[in-house]
Amino acid sequence: MIDSLLSLTQSPVCRIIASTVFIIYLTIFLRFILKSTKDNRRLPSGVFKITGFLPYLILLAVGFYQAKWQMFAFLDPDFLRVQRGFDPRGDLIGSRFHRGAIFDSNQELLAYDFENDNYLLRQYPIGPAAAHLIGYHHPIFGSSGLEKTLDASLMGRRVQSAGDFFRLLANGLVHRELRGNPVTLTIYSDLQKTAYKILENQTGAIVAMDPRDGSILAMVSSPSFDPNLLNKEYFESLRKSKESPFLNRAIHGLYPPGSTFKCLIALQSLNLNLKKTYKCTSKGFVTGDGSPALHDYQYYVSEQRREEYTGHGQLALDEALSKSCNVYFAFLSQDLGADRILEITERAGFNKEIPPAQIGLTGKRGNVPEKGNLTNARLARLAIGQDELLVTPLHLALVAGAIGGDGTLYKPKYLKKIKPEPWISLTDQRTATELARKLIHAVEAGTGHSARIPGIIVGGKTGTAENSSGNSHALFIGFAPWPDPRMAIAVVLEQGGFGGQAAAPAAAKMFMAADELGLFNDDRQDGN
Amino acid sequence: MKKKKTQRSYFIMRPTEFWLLFTEMFLIVWLWIFCTSTQSTDLNILILNLVILAVFLCSVFLSHLLLVIAGSKSDPTFLPLVVLLTGFGLCYQHRLSTISMDSPYDPSLILMLLSPLIVTVTCLIFRKDxxxxxxxxxxxxxxxxxxxxxxxxxxxxxxxxxxxxxxxxxxxxxxxxxxxxxxxxxxxxxxxxxxxxxxxxxxxxxxxxxxxxxxxxxxxxxxxxxxxxxxxxxxxxxxxxxxxxxxxxxxxxxxxxxxxxxxxxxxxxxxxxxxxxxxxxxxxxxxxxxxxxxxxxxxxxxxxxxxxxxxxxxxxxxxxxxxxxxxxxxxxxxxxxxxxxxxxxxxxxxxxxxxxxxxxxxxxxxxxxxxxxxxxxxxxxxxxxxxxxxxxxxxxxxxxxxxxxxxxxxxxxxxxxxxxxxxxxxx
Known part of the structure; x- marks a missing residue:
C-alpha cells in the first residue's frame, strides 16, 4: 500500500499538482500573516519609512531580474547557445530550442542540428569550404559568420508581427519546444567546394556573385578550418596560428587592388570622354621630383633575363587595358588629377563599409589615401592600384559585377527570399558596356588570356599587386557570360605571383563550374 | 477583549502566533512528503528524516510554549516567518539528499533544527530593554x-x-x-x-x-x-x-x-x-x-x-x-x-x-x-x-x-x- 502510494506521488503530474497546491497554500499563509498585522504594518514617516522601503526595492529588483531569466531567458542568444551543449535536461523538458537548418540555393544542407546524448550539436556538411561564410555556432566557442547574424531567425526569436510577439510572450509563461526557421542562402555548395579546392593550399579569397542582383554565389576564404571539429586544442591552435584561419579574407581582408584598379581609372577616362594615347617607352614614367621611375612589369622581366625591352609603344586605352600597361595609366593619372581619381574610388564606395541587403555579413571599409599629400609620383602609383589603396575581395567582386552588369553596385545578398537592393550607382549602362567590351578584349587577347573558356565569352582584368613582405599578390576580377553576365568574380591569391598566371585560371575554373551547374543557362529557374 | 484573552488556556495566549504556526505545520509537512518521495526508498534515511522533522516541529512548539509561559508580548509574526524559512530549508536539504546516514549530527543541520528555539531564547534573554x-x-x-x-x-x-x-x-x-x-x-x-x-x-x-x-x-x-x-x-x-x-x-x-x-x-x-x-x-x-x-x-x-x-x-x-x-x-x-x-x-x-x-x-x-x-x-x-x-x-x-x-x-x-x-x- 505504501508502495502504491509512493509510486502515485512520484508521477510528474502529481508533482506539478503538489507544487501548485503548495504555492497556493503558501500564498494563503502569507496573506494570513499580512492580515494578522493589518493594524500595525505602517512604518512612521521619516527615517524608518525610507529605510523600510529598501527591502521592497530588493523584492522588485530580484523579482524582475529573476523573471528575465526564468521566463524569458530564451531571448538571450548566448543562453540558448550554451544551453544546447550544457543543459543536462535535454529532451526530457519542453524548453529546448532547435536551431533552424541552413540550406543552399539547391536546397542542399549547409548546417543542421544533430542530437547527441541529450545535447544538440551543430553539423556542417561541407565543413571548411563554407566555414567563414556560414561560420559556426558552438556552446563553448561562440558563434560567427551567418550563424551569428541570422541567429534571431534561426532560433525563431525574430519578431516580425504581432503574432510572433504573442507567441514569444506565451512561451515565456509556458516554455515549449520551439523550432527556429530554416534559412535558404543564395550560395551554391558546389561552387563553394570548387572555390575551396582552388584555394586549398594557398592563402586568399574568392567571391562570386550575381551581377544582376548582388546574390553571393560563393564566398571562400583560405586558410580555413573545420567547424565540425572544434574543440579546445583545435580552437587554440587556430587562434594562435599566424595564418589567422578565422579571418574571413573575403570581407575582412584588405588587399591592394593592383592592376584591377585600372578598370576604374579607365572608367573615369570613359566618363570624361578622354581619348588619350601615350607613348610608353622603356624609360617608364618619370616625375620631376626624383622619385624612382615607374615601369611595366615586362621591363623587370627583361632586365632579369638581360634582354632589351622596348616598351609598349604608342597605346590607346583599350590596348593599355589589355596589356595592363602601367606607364599608360601613370600618364593618364596625371591628366585626370587627384580629384578625379579619388572621386572614382568614392563612387565605387571604397571609403564605406559594404552593407548587406537586409541581413548578412558586412564588408570592411576600404582604405583610400588622403588627398592632401598625394604627389604626382604617388598618384601614378595609386592609378595602378598600389600606394595606400586597399579594398576587400568582396568589393572587387561588386565592382566587377557593376561593370559586367548595369553599372550599379548591389548590396551583397545572402538570403534567397529577399529583394535585391542597389547600393551605389558606379556608372550608366552604356559606359559600363563600353568598359566591359574592353575587359573582354583583355581576356581574349591580353593579360587575362588564361581566363578564357571555350564557348563562353569572359571579360576580366588581372592584377599583380606588389607586396613589400614577399611575393606579389595575384588578383583577377571578371564576369561571364557576355552579353548577359550571370556571375561576377573576384579572386585574390596572397603571394600568388602574377595575376594572369595564378588568379585568371582560378576564375576560369569557377566559371566552368558555374556553367556545369547550369547557372549560365537562360532557362534557369530562380526565386528572384 | 484583552481580559477575555488572558482568561483562555495557555496555548491561546499568543493566538496569532499559535494559529499561524498551526496552519504552517501542514504546509511544511506537505512539502516534506513530496520531498521524501523523490528519495530512494531506503528506510533508514526515511526514518532519520522523519526524526529530523519531528525534532523540528517539537522545537517550534517548544519555542511557542516558552514565549507563552514567559508572557512575551513580542511581535507574533517573527516566529512563524522563521519557521517557514527553516521548514523550507529542511525540506529542501532533505530533497537534495544532504542529510545522509554518514553525518546525521551535522552541526549545521542541528543549528537549523534549533533555530526557532535560538530565536526565542535570544528574545527572552534580551527582552524588556x-x-x-x-x-x-x-x-x-x-x-x-x-x-x-x-x-x-x-x-x-x-x-x-x-x-x-x-x-x-x-x-x-x-x-x-x-x-x-x-x-x-x-x-x-x-x-x-x-x-x-x-x-x-x-x-x-x-x-x-x-x-x-x-x-x-x-x-x-x-x-x-x-x-x-x-x-x-x-x-x-x-x-x-x-x-x-x-x-x-x-x-x-x-x-x-x-x-x-x-x-x-x-x-x-x-x-x-x-x-x-x-x-x-x-x-x-x-x-x-x-x-x-x-x-x-x-x-x-x-x-x-x-x-x-x-x-x-x-x-x-x-x-x-x-x-x-x-x-x-x-x-x-x-x-x-x-x-x-x-x-x-x-x-x-x-x-x-x-x-x-x-x-x-x-x-x-x-x-x-x-x-x-x-x-x-x-x-x-x-x-x-x-x-x-x-x-x-x-x-x-x-x-x-x-x-x-x-x-x-x-x-x-x-x-x-x-x-x-x-x-x-x-x-
Missing part, C-alpha cells in the same frame, strides 16, 4: 569585530579562493551583528553631536564621524584581504543605513552612492580576483565550462522551472555545484517556479519589514539603531545570495540564512531576529 546591555559591552563587540577577521586570516583555511575559519566554517557571519552593535553604540553615544540641530561641518560632528568611519574601516581591510566581498558590501550598506537612521540626514545616501561607485571601480580594476568574478558575472556564457559553469547551471535550472515550476522533486539539481549551500535558491526556483521562489523572497522581505516596524516602535535610540541595522542585515543577506544566484550581482559565496546549509549564517540570523523580537517586546 535588556538589549541595552549590548551598548554597555560595546568594547567586547569591538574586539570581536576586529579579532574574528584577524583570526580567520591567521588561522583560516583557504578553499575555492576564499579564506574560511577553522573547519571551513564562516565565523565572519557573526561579525555582521557585531558591526551593527558597535556602530549603533557609537552613534548612540555621539547622538547629540550628530543630530540634525547641529551643523554637519562643526568640529565635534566631523571629529566623531571620522572616528566612527575609521572604526568601520579597520575590519574592512581585513575583509578585503580575506577576499570576502559580500562582507564588505554588507558592512557598507549597514554603515550608510545606520548613519542615516542616527542623523536623519539624506546627504549620507548621496555620499554612500559616491562611495559605492568609487568602491566598485576599485573592485573592478585593482583586485585581480574581483576581475575574475566580475567577468564570470558579466559574461558567464563565454566560459561555460569553467568560471561560468555554476551560474549557468543555475540559470538553466531556473529557466526549466518557468513560472509555476516543474514540480517538487522533478528538477535536476545535481549539476549545480554547491546546490545545497549557496545555490539552494536555484533548486527551489526550478521546482516551485518564479511564483514559489518569489513567495520565499517575499517571506524574507516581510520579515525584514516586521523588524523595521519593531525598530520604529523602540523605546530609545540605541534599540532603534540596533533594530534597523539587524532588519537591514536580513535583506542584505537575501540580496547577496539570491542576487548572485540569478546573476544580478557577482557571486559572493553568502548562504541564504535558514534555507541554505550554513551553520554560522543560521546561528547569526537566529540572533539577529531574536534581537529584533526582543526590541518588539520592550514591555
Amino acid at each position: 535588556r538589549i541595552f546591555w549590548l551598548s554597555k559591552t560595546i568594547w567586547i563587540w569591538g574586539v570581536f569585530l576586529i579579532g574574528v577577521p584577524l583570526l580567520v586570516i591567521f588561522a583560516g583555511v583557504e578553499f575555492n579562493g576564499s579564506l574560511f575559519g577553522p573547519g571551513r566554517t564562516t565565523p565572519t557571519e557573526l561579525v555582521k551583528p557585531a558591526l551593527v552593535v558597535v556602530l549603533s553604540g557609537m552613534l548612540y553615544r555621539c547622538g547629540d553631536r550628530l543630530s540634525k540641530d547641529s551643523s554637519l561641518f562643526s568640529k565635534d560632528t566631523l571629529k566623531s564621524l571620522v572616528f566612527i568611519f575609521f572604526v568601520w574601516l579597520i575590519p574592512q581591510v581585513c575583509f578585503i584581504f580575506q577576499k570576502d566581498l559580500g562582507m564588505v558590501f554588507a558592512s557598507f550598506i549597514i554603515f550608510v543605513v545606520l548613519l542615516y537612521t542616527a542623523t536623519g540626514r539624506k546627504i549620507f545616501w548621496i555620499l554612500g552612492m559616491i562611495g559605492a561607485i568609487i568602491g566598485g571601480c576599485i573592485f573592478r580594476f585593482y583586485i585581480p580576483r574581483g576581475q575574475i568574478r566580475f567577468e564570470s558575472w558579466i559574461e558567464p556564457f563565454n566560459h561555460p565550462a569553467e568560471s561560468g559553469y555554476q551560474i549557468i547551471q543555475s540559470l538553466f535550472a531556473m529557466f526549466h522551472g518557468g513560472v509555476i515550476g516543474c514540480g517538487i522533486g522533478e528538477g535536476f539539481p545535481v549539476k549545480i555545484p554547491y546546490v545545497h549551500n549557496d545555490f539552494v535558491f536555484a533548486s527551489i526556483a526550478e521546482e516551485l517556479g518564479l511564483l514559489g521562489s518569489s513567495l520565499l523572497v517575499f517571506a524574507f522581505v516581510y520579515l525584514s519589514r516586521r523588524a523595521y516596524y519593531a525598530a520604529s516602535k523602540a523605546k530609545d535610540a540605541f534599540q532603534a539603531l540596533v533594530g534597523v541595522g539587524c532588519a537591514s542585515l536580513i535583506w542584505i543577506q537575501l540580496f547577496l545570495n539570491v542576487g548572485g544566484v540569478i546573476k544580478l550581482i557577482p557571486m559572493t559565496g553568502v548562504p541564504l540564512p535558514f534555507v541554505s546549509l550554513g551553520g554560522m549564517a543560521c546561528l547569526t540570523f537566529a540572533f539577529v531576529i531574536g534581537w529584533n523580537m526582543a526590541i518588539s517586546d520592550s514591555g
Whole structure:
C-alpha cells in the first residue's frame, strides 16, 4: 500500500499538482500573516519609512531580474547557445530550442542540428569550404559568420508581427519546444567546394556573385578550418596560428587592388570622354621630383633575363587595358588629377563599409589615401592600384559585377527570399558596356588570356599587386557570360605571383563550374 | 477583549502566533512528503528524516510554549516567518539528499533544527530593554569585530579562493551583528553631536564621524584581504543605513552612492580576483565550462522551472555545484517556479519589514539603531545570495540564512531576529 502510494506521488503530474497546491497554500499563509498585522504594518514617516522601503526595492529588483531569466531567458542568444551543449535536461523538458537548418540555393544542407546524448550539436556538411561564410555556432566557442547574424531567425526569436510577439510572450509563461526557421542562402555548395579546392593550399579569397542582383554565389576564404571539429586544442591552435584561419579574407581582408584598379581609372577616362594615347617607352614614367621611375612589369622581366625591352609603344586605352600597361595609366593619372581619381574610388564606395541587403555579413571599409599629400609620383602609383589603396575581395567582386552588369553596385545578398537592393550607382549602362567590351578584349587577347573558356565569352582584368613582405599578390576580377553576365568574380591569391598566371585560371575554373551547374543557362529557374 | 484573552488556556495566549504556526505545520509537512518521495526508498534515511522533522516541529512548539509561559508580548509574526524559512530549508536539504546516514549530527543541520528555539531564547534573554546591555559591552563587540577577521586570516583555511575559519566554517557571519552593535553604540553615544540641530561641518560632528568611519574601516581591510566581498558590501550598506537612521540626514545616501561607485571601480580594476568574478558575472556564457559553469547551471535550472515550476522533486539539481549551500535558491526556483521562489523572497522581505516596524516602535535610540541595522542585515543577506544566484550581482559565496546549509549564517540570523523580537517586546 505504501508502495502504491509512493509510486502515485512520484508521477510528474502529481508533482506539478503538489507544487501548485503548495504555492497556493503558501500564498494563503502569507496573506494570513499580512492580515494578522493589518493594524500595525505602517512604518512612521521619516527615517524608518525610507529605510523600510529598501527591502521592497530588493523584492522588485530580484523579482524582475529573476523573471528575465526564468521566463524569458530564451531571448538571450548566448543562453540558448550554451544551453544546447550544457543543459543536462535535454529532451526530457519542453524548453529546448532547435536551431533552424541552413540550406543552399539547391536546397542542399549547409548546417543542421544533430542530437547527441541529450545535447544538440551543430553539423556542417561541407565543413571548411563554407566555414567563414556560414561560420559556426558552438556552446563553448561562440558563434560567427551567418550563424551569428541570422541567429534571431534561426532560433525563431525574430519578431516580425504581432503574432510572433504573442507567441514569444506565451512561451515565456509556458516554455515549449520551439523550432527556429530554416534559412535558404543564395550560395551554391558546389561552387563553394570548387572555390575551396582552388584555394586549398594557398592563402586568399574568392567571391562570386550575381551581377544582376548582388546574390553571393560563393564566398571562400583560405586558410580555413573545420567547424565540425572544434574543440579546445583545435580552437587554440587556430587562434594562435599566424595564418589567422578565422579571418574571413573575403570581407575582412584588405588587399591592394593592383592592376584591377585600372578598370576604374579607365572608367573615369570613359566618363570624361578622354581619348588619350601615350607613348610608353622603356624609360617608364618619370616625375620631376626624383622619385624612382615607374615601369611595366615586362621591363623587370627583361632586365632579369638581360634582354632589351622596348616598351609598349604608342597605346590607346583599350590596348593599355589589355596589356595592363602601367606607364599608360601613370600618364593618364596625371591628366585626370587627384580629384578625379579619388572621386572614382568614392563612387565605387571604397571609403564605406559594404552593407548587406537586409541581413548578412558586412564588408570592411576600404582604405583610400588622403588627398592632401598625394604627389604626382604617388598618384601614378595609386592609378595602378598600389600606394595606400586597399579594398576587400568582396568589393572587387561588386565592382566587377557593376561593370559586367548595369553599372550599379548591389548590396551583397545572402538570403534567397529577399529583394535585391542597389547600393551605389558606379556608372550608366552604356559606359559600363563600353568598359566591359574592353575587359573582354583583355581576356581574349591580353593579360587575362588564361581566363578564357571555350564557348563562353569572359571579360576580366588581372592584377599583380606588389607586396613589400614577399611575393606579389595575384588578383583577377571578371564576369561571364557576355552579353548577359550571370556571375561576377573576384579572386585574390596572397603571394600568388602574377595575376594572369595564378588568379585568371582560378576564375576560369569557377566559371566552368558555374556553367556545369547550369547557372549560365537562360532557362534557369530562380526565386528572384 | 484583552481580559477575555488572558482568561483562555495557555496555548491561546499568543493566538496569532499559535494559529499561524498551526496552519504552517501542514504546509511544511506537505512539502516534506513530496520531498521524501523523490528519495530512494531506503528506510533508514526515511526514518532519520522523519526524526529530523519531528525534532523540528517539537522545537517550534517548544519555542511557542516558552514565549507563552514567559508572557512575551513580542511581535507574533517573527516566529512563524522563521519557521517557514527553516521548514523550507529542511525540506529542501532533505530533497537534495544532504542529510545522509554518514553525518546525521551535522552541526549545521542541528543549528537549523534549533533555530526557532535560538530565536526565542535570544528574545527572552534580551527582552524588556535588556538589549541595552549590548551598548554597555560595546568594547567586547569591538574586539570581536576586529579579532574574528584577524583570526580567520591567521588561522583560516583557504578553499575555492576564499579564506574560511577553522573547519571551513564562516565565523565572519557573526561579525555582521557585531558591526551593527558597535556602530549603533557609537552613534548612540555621539547622538547629540550628530543630530540634525547641529551643523554637519562643526568640529565635534566631523571629529566623531571620522572616528566612527575609521572604526568601520579597520575590519574592512581585513575583509578585503580575506577576499570576502559580500562582507564588505554588507558592512557598507549597514554603515550608510545606520548613519542615516542616527542623523536623519539624506546627504549620507548621496555620499554612500559616491562611495559605492568609487568602491566598485576599485573592485573592478585593482583586485585581480574581483576581475575574475566580475567577468564570470558579466559574461558567464563565454566560459561555460569553467568560471561560468555554476551560474549557468543555475540559470538553466531556473529557466526549466518557468513560472509555476516543474514540480517538487522533478528538477535536476545535481549539476549545480554547491546546490545545497549557496545555490539552494536555484533548486527551489526550478521546482516551485518564479511564483514559489518569489513567495520565499517575499517571506524574507516581510520579515525584514516586521523588524523595521519593531525598530520604529523602540523605546530609545540605541534599540532603534540596533533594530534597523539587524532588519537591514536580513535583506542584505537575501540580496547577496539570491542576487548572485540569478546573476544580478557577482557571486559572493553568502548562504541564504535558514534555507541554505550554513551553520554560522543560521546561528547569526537566529540572533539577529531574536534581537529584533526582543526590541518588539520592550514591555
